[in-house]
Amino acid sequence: MTKRKKYSKEFKLDAIALxxxxxxxxxxxxxxxxxNPNMLGRWIKESESDDGQAFRGNGKLTPEQLELRQLREENKRLKMEPRYIKKSDGLLCKRNEVIYSFIxxxxxxxxxxxxxxxxxxxxxxxYSYQKRNQDNVVDPExxxxxxxxxxxxEYSDNTYGSRRMQKVLNALSFPVSRRKAAQLMKEADVWVRYKKKYKATTNSKHKKPVYENKLEQNFNLEKPNQGWVQDITYVWTSEGWLYLAVVIDLYSRxxxxxxxxxRMKAKLVCDALTMALWQRQPKAGLIVHSDQGVQYASDEYRRLLTSHGLVGSMSKKGCCWDNAVAESFFGSLKQERVHWKSYQTRSEAQQDILNYITxxxxxxRxxxxxxYHSPNNFELMNVDLKMVA
Structure with a gap:
């Protein structure tokens, strides 16, 4: 029997804020x-009530409805129907230029x-005509x-380079190469955000016990909820620093x-891990990897792992490659969103980061x-989370 999923109050508030x-x-x-949309609607209504009974419901996954490839292929199929050839009626008696234009x-x-x-x-x-009039010919495709x-x-906020643009066009049934995608981007006057440097926040100068590295850079897992990675980063606002802790499933990223x-305290990382536990409901034995930061070595964090039967794992001191997946996510977040913003308040930054993640x-992305699938779509295509939770 499948367990009903539970959601933290923080998760529900984030959902309502969207x-x-x-x-x-x-x-x-x-x-x-x-x-379920009805569940989210209930949360919104309960958040507006004052009866003290808000956030009572549970939710379950619903499929994404992204079918651009199928729509594109269906459109091309319809265009191949015989009735479309009738558009050529009457052309045989017209000038060759009109016929060439039709072709x-x-x-x-x-x-x-x-x-x-x-x-x-x-x-x-x-072809001779086409060569002579190449500059004047408009290709609809x-x-x-x-x-x-x-x-x-526009939709990606100028974060897609030629590699991802190629995948987008391929998914829409345009079989272009990466070089062709780059040429199209230049012609369309599309620009891409460049990378900016940032520094780490890990404080590993403490005397608390640390976990052995159980993950050992094995980031390619075959099922969900086999291995998670965690990390902390920070974002500057006019009110001061906003700290962000995340938990990432290695299977789908x-x-x-x-x-x-x-504040960058143990509660920050414990709250992030608790949200992940409520959402995914993993079995005991899941490896949870982090760096040797003092927050992940705290008594509060260790008790949380023990109470859920999780296996703690930590990177070697100073080795960023041991937690490369989390580092990569923060790099994408900052390159594609944070470094191009000027947040006036922590609340403004929090809403923008929530938007980016969810x-x-x-x-x-x-x-x-x-x-070149999104994490949600990858999970929906490859596994039923209810069967592995």
Whole structure:
């Protein structure tokens, strides 16, 4: 019998904030968080009540509804139906330039070698015409790719380079190379955010006991909830530092727990891990890896691991590669979002980071390790979490 999932109050407040404070559609926010829309609606109503009974419900996963590839392929199939060839009626008696224009418009639908004999022209004359008028010819498919490039750049907040743009176009049934994608980006006047340096926050100068490195850089796991990694970073605001702790499932690279606050104490990492436990409900024996920071060596944190049968693991001192997945996530967060913002308050930064994690990174960002799928979509395609929780 599958256990019903539990959600922390912090998770519910974050979910409510996406709708009430950031203006997202309730159904979209629920889908990206893996919730039933009715449950999220109930949380919103309960948060507005004063009966003291808010946040009583549980939720369950709902599938993402991203079917751009299928829609694109269906559209191409419809265009191949015989009725579309009727558009050529009347062309045979018109000037060759009109016929050549028709061939150019539909050359991605039917082969040039097939259309030319049917329309009474030769392929060599058509290609000569095309070469003479190359600067004036408008390719509808080329223009469509440029529009998709611009849309993807806008939606990703200018974080997609040529590699991810290629994957986007391929998913939309445009079989372009990475070089072609780069050329299209240049033509579409699309720019990409560059990387900025940042420093680590780990304080490993303490005398508390540390865990042995059980993970040993084995980041490629076959199932969810076999290994999680954790880390802490910080974000500057006009009010001071905002600290962020995250928990990431190595299987899908999904952020399964997070916590933010103005103080970098043990409670911060414990709250993030507690959220992950409530959401995923893992079995005993799960390896939870972190650096040797004092927060992860605290008595409070160790008790949390013991009470849930989790196996603690820590990186070697000063070896960032032992926790490379968490470091990589923070690099993406800062390169793609934080370094391009000027937060006035901690609340503003918290809402923006929440938006990045739930509405972009987990739900839509194409991850190279996942063969350019988002973490949520990768899990939905490959595993039923209810069966492995």
């Amino acid at each position: 709708v009430k404070e950031q203006g997202y559609n309730q159904a979209e926010a629920a889908r990206n968080l893996g919730l 150019t418009q539909y050359k991605k639908t039917w082969p040039v070698a097939v259309m030319c004999p049917l329309l009474g022209v030769t392929s060599s004359n058509y 080329h223009e469509e790719m440029l529009e998709w490039i611009r849309s993807a750049a 999904k952020v399964v727990g997070w916590s933010m606050g103005s 509405m972009w990174y987990n739900s839509y 194409l991850h190279s390790y996942l063969d």
